[in-house]
Amino acid sequence: MEVFNLFIYSAIILIVFYLFYSARLKKKRAQKKIYLEKQWGKQKATDYYNFDAIAKYFLRRKSKDEAFHTLSSREIEDLDLHEVFKYINRTRSKIGEQYLYNRLLNIPTKEDRAAFILDQEFFANQEECIEIQSVLERLSHPKIYQLEELINGEQIKKPKYYPIIVLSTLTVLASLILAPKFPILLFLLIPSYLVNLFFHYSNKSNLNIYMGAFGQLFSVYKIAKKLQSFSSVQQLQKDLQFLKTLRNLKLKSRFLDDGQLMNNEFGIAFWVILEQFKILFNYETLIFINLLDDLNKKHKDLDDLFNFIGSIDLHISLQSLKAGEPKTCIPEFHASKAIQTKHVYHPLLETPITNNLSLQAKSLLLTGSNMSGKTTFIRTIALNLVLGQTLNLCFAESFNAPYARLYTAIRISDDILSKTSYFKEEVNQLDHFIKMSRSSSPAIFVLDEIFKGTNTKERIASAYGVLKYINTPKHIVLVSTHDTELTELLANQNYDLYYFSENINQNQLTFDYKIKKGQLENGNAIKILELNNFPSEIIQDAHHQLTEQ
Missing domain, CATH: 1.10.1420 (MutS, DNA mismatch repair protein; Chain A, domain 3)
Structure with a gap:
């Protein structure tokens, strides 16, 4: 009888423990569900990502x-x-x-x-x-x-x-x-x-x-x-x-x-x-x-x-x-050399400014003042191209582009370990672009400040040669530059000209980050020096040198 009672008591304890555990687990999962409901549509609340494991x-x-x-x-x-x-x-x-x-x-x-x-x-x-x-x-x-x-x-x-x-x-x-x-x-x-x-x-x-x-x-x-x-x-x-x-x-x-x-x-x-x-x-x-x-x-x-x-x-x-997201769309892809975007933006910007772009059988030559947003814009187009093709989602009201391979040359730097200079690194990347441009499969080439590692005359001449070569009927080039001389050289080489600019009001430099069709007339480098209280001699010499050119 004592053995039987011990068995009963043990069974009761196990049942109570199981019920307690089940109730606790059920409560925990209910709380998790409430948390997930609140998190719906929000960025994950985590600061650490183990990309070695993820990749x-x-x-x-x-x-x-x-x-x-x-x-x-x-x-x-x-x-x-x-x-x-x-x-x-x-x-x-x-x-x-x-x-x-x-x-x-x-x-x-x-x-x-x-x-x-x-x-x-x-x-x-x-x-x-x-x-x-x-x-x-x-x-x-x-x-x-x-x-x-x-x-x-x-x-x-x-x-x-x-x-x-x-x-x-x-x-x-x-x-x-x-x-x-x-x-x-x-x-x-x-x-x-x-x-x-x-x-x-x-x-x-x-x-x-x-x-x-x-x-x-x-x-x-x-x-x-x-x-x-x-x-x-x-x-x-x-x-x-x-x-x-x-x-x-x-x-x-x-x-x-x-x-x-x-x-x-x-x-x-x-x-x-x-x-x-x-x-x-x-x-x-x-x-x-x-x-x-x-x-x-x-x-x-x-x-x-x-x-x-x-x-x-x-x-x-x-x-x-x-x-x-305030605005996303399902992209449309085609086989022609054309990009049409409406209210496209970059998702990482805290207060993104949307822009439109229309390229028909042409590439893009984008000029702009310092800090005006031209590099961010070409990144925005390239990123949305990737997201559209891989995830069927773009951060835009509409996004229409060719289904294409993507090659970029934006953040090029010298490599101390391999003793490779900035210019050599850039040459290596552009050599890769040239090889890829010979393919019949559509590609989009994205470049920022091409050949900035060399002197002005050779930079413009070399950039003209490369940009003309890779701009084939199958491919689209998106290039941003400070060199306004390139606009005159490439305007007749199937490049559409766009630019970003600044406004100066009451000695304050402001940017609207809106892309505009046409050619940029003036830069803002000297004005930025002036607004940052550089010595007047520097400002005068800079203006004098500019008028002499």
Whole structure:
């Protein structure tokens, strides 16, 4: 009777504990949902982004060569794409972050983009999107970044000494089974243990490569199964065969994850005992080798799992982004040499000024005063071209442009480590432009202050030659410059002239940051010196030298 009562009391305690835990978990998730509702349409409240981890999937994925065009580190720096990523990112999982980063830097083929546009239509229900975000939030731990290791990591092959491992394990089993009848066989356990000890710790280095990733597979798989219940997800992807294929892989990976045991003294004691068991029977080594076989066969299924979660997170992220922006549009792309934008703006500006641009069968030569906004404008057009092609979203009222590859030369600097001067760096980049301009595939070249690393006469002559050469009937050039002499040289070379200017009222220099059609007549450099109280002798000499030219 006492044993029965003890059993009853224990059951009651377990039930109470379970109910308490369930109520606490339910309350926590309800609070998370309220938080996500408040965050809808807002930038994520985080200051730290681990771009080394975020970029790994992009840098290592084998399928990136299938993209129409992959942006280089030059475009990433010139267009501040890491800062742009921070701004547009509304994903809730670490997989979503990696997926968004990869999508942002890989301009897809037209077929891939068409499929992406169709998928966006399934996530119009804001309430369900927030419900899905609350599920995706469970994959926000930094360890989730490691899952991509199973997809893109270096494949480890089954060791050549695998038969010896099997034989050694069978020897141990046979010794234990036959020991009651032949006790002398127990002596075989000592050499077998030592041999297995070697195999066990030889395998640890390989296991450590994948341990973090295997440890996350179980959690990611559970979330993928949970996402199946949402109607928008069911419309997005009806074929989830990869979940069935990965079931065994997920279960096996669970047997290798004993990291939780190291969190307390009792766990450590149990871990020590478990470790001896693993050594004696080669339990960990055999499961790991078996997992490697499965892993090598199921790379595509793992990639499908990653893309399944990443695409859902990305589509909902874009819905949240659009909800919080004053003006976004779906771009239109064509095959002709033309750009038409209406009220286009840069998302990173605190108080952005919108502008319009119209180029028909021509390129853009943009002049302007110092600090007037010309460099920001060409960045704005280039950035929206990238976002339009990769995410089907532009920060504008309308955006119409060719579907084109993008090459930039904006933030060029000298390289001290490789002993390369600024001018040599610029020459290298322009040489790349020239090679790309020979392609029949449309391209857009974006340049800021071309050849500013050399003297005026040679700068203008060299710039004229390069800008004329790369401005083919297939390509568009967007170039900003201080050299007004280039306007006269390129006006008849299929370049439209635009400019930015300043206003001076009551000795105050102000800018409207509005682009204007035509040619800039005067600069503002001397006026800026004057407004900053430079000595009058400097100002007079500067004006005198200007009139002498």
